[in-house]
Amino acid sequence: MLRALVLLALALAPGACGRLHPSSGPGPGHGFRRYYLTADAVPGANAREACARGYHMASRFELLDVSRMEYDLEHGLTTDDSGFGPPSRAVQPDPPGGTGWIRTGGAAQYTPAAATGADAATNCAAWSSSSPQASGTVAWLVDRFVPAHDPAAVWAGGPATCDLPHRVWCVEDADVPEPFFRPGRRGRQRRDD
Secondary structure, eight states: OHHHOOOOOOHTTTHHHHHOOGOSSSTTTTTTEEEOOOSOOOGGGGGGGOOHHHHHHHHTTTTGGGGGGGEEESOOOOOOOOOOOOOOOOOOOOOOOOOEEBBSSSSSOOOOOTTTTTTTOBBBHOOOOOOOOEEEEEEEEEEOOTTSSSSSOOOOEEEEEEEEBEEEEEEOOOOOOOSSSOOEEEEEETOOO
């Protein structure tokens, strides 16, 4: 009964959602997970080491919904009109401004598979190559609006040769909660045992 009253009091307190839903992620302010695009550009083989301490090279799936994230202005690249948000880039080729290497979520791939023609499949052999013959995936936030009846494409991406320097998309390391079941114990044990 006492526990139920405490939970009810927490739920009614200002800012309680972050305490009741720890999956909202770390970070100052609103409790959103932070991300950024590095200011410095690196070739593909150096992409995994480009992020600041407490961050790692982001998978495209970790940054899928940036509306639920906070852009880290302290570490990240900003542009004239980025305000408190990330830089964007036109869909058409332009200087590498808002582009950055991003993990694909797939197996190590050196060059694009001709059969699929997939733009977001290569990863500089899992970010171990800076060869001009190897390809990696760069991504950017699109700076164009689409007609109201079409879904807005927020992200775009494509291949880039691994020898060319690009910035890197970084995401804050997530707090990994202690497992509910402790491995190596007989039977199922609750975390609070």
